[in-house]
Amino acid sequence: MKIPVLRLKNILLTSIQVDLTDEDALNFQEDLLKAVQINDADGVIIDITALDVVDSFLARVLNETAVMAKILGAEAVISGMQPDVALTLVEMGRELIGVSTAINLDHGMEKLQALISKRAGGV
Amino acid sequence: MEAKKIEIKNSRDVVTARKMGRKMALELGFGSADQTRLATAISELTRNVVQYAGTGLCTITDQSNKNEIKIVTAVEDAGPGISDIDKALEQGYSSGGGMGAGLPGAKRLVQEFGIDSVPGNTVVTITLRRKKI
Ligand SMILES: Nc1ncnc2c1ncn2[C@@H]1O[C@H](COP(=O)(O)OP(=O)(O)OP(=O)(O)O)[C@@H](O)[C@H]1O
Numbered sequence: 001m002k003i004p005v006l007r008l009k010n011i012l013l014t015s016i017q018v019d020l021t022d023e024d025a026l027n028f029q030e031d032l033l034k035a036v037q038i039n040d041a042d043g044v045i046i047d048i049t050a051l052d053v054v055d056s057f058l059a060r061v062l063n064e065t066a067v068m069a070k071i072l073g074a075e076a077v078i079s080g081m082q083p084d085v086a087l088t089l090v091e092m093g094r095e096l097i098g099v100s101t102a103i104n105l106d107h108g109m110e111k112l113q114a115l116i117s118k119r120a121g122g123v
Numbered sequence: 124m125e126a127k128k129i130e131i132k133n134s135r136d137v138v139t140a141r142k143m144g145r146k147m148a149l150e151l152g153f154g155s156a157d158q159t160r161l162a163t164a165i166s167e168l169t170r171n172v173v174q175y176a177g178t179g180l181c182t183i184t185d186q187s188n189k190n191e192i193k194i195v196t197a198v199e200d201a202g203p204g205i206s207d208i209d210k211a212l213e214q215g216y217s218s219g220g221g222m223g224a225g226l227p228g229a230k231r232l233v234q235e236f237g238i239d240s241v242p243g244n245t246v247v248t249i250t251l252r253r254k255k256i
């Protein structure tokens with residue numbers, strides 16, 4: 001199960017369209033981080049509009065991916081989380097959502113650009 | 124009384140089990156938030172089976188009656204068991220390098236939650252229920 005990673009200027013764009021097994025999720029993480037490095041990307045957007053379940057494992061993988069992307073020099077935003085998924089994650093434990101989120105891809109792009117400029121302005 | 128049984132052997136079965144749970148919740152008339160809660164809780168419990176016991180069984184049963192819609196899900200395995208159940212239910216406790224969010228999280232998503240565990244037999248039972256309107 002390969003999830004395509006698209007490059008748009010300095011940004012990488014991915015969209016998870018299928019229900020991932022744990023192995024799929026870990027492979028995705030690896031592929032995305034490799035792509036960040038190879039493309040010297042400034043940011044990544046992971047769109048999860050199509051996901052109707054995000055459990056603690058996938059939440060952890062997504063959070064860790066964002067942290068590792070940051071270490072590699074790229075900001076990360078998760079876009080399109082379904083309201084029911086957000087609700088469920090918050091009910092399970094607020095700390096499960098540890099990454100910047102945006103309601104849709106459009107807003108995700110704006111948020112990511114803002115994070116990137118903030119970093120470039122670097123305090 | 125409809126019952127679905129899913130053998131749990133790997134992470135593919137985790138996906139199958141949670142899909143089945145969502146489907147039954149949808150068919151019985153649970154709202155989308157409840158469908159997601161049940162699917163997520165089943166995902167947590169069946170993953171624990173794969174991680175800590177290797178294999179197990181997930182049984183999802185429609186126990187609705189004239190007053191309420193009700194799904195009882197039992198996830199069982201013949202693994203090492205959970206020696207300290209209180210501890211396992213603590214937010215953040217993990218023996219496996221996880222977030223320790225699975226059991227306490229699943230518990231918060233459903234109306235009833237129970238663990239019976241001895242070495243060689245662990246059963247976690249969760250119940251999703253809503254009054255019929
Ligand atoms: N079926 C099981 N058999 C044996 N031990 C279990 C079982 N399920 C859970 N446990 C024990 O309970 C602990 C807590 O489980 P829980 O699902 O809450 O967290 P986790 O699996 O460690 O991490 P996470 O689910 O957040 O990835 C586990 O670390 C494990 O020690």
Ligand SMILES: [Mg+2]
Pocket residue numbers: 167170171221224225226
């Ligand atoms: Mg777990």
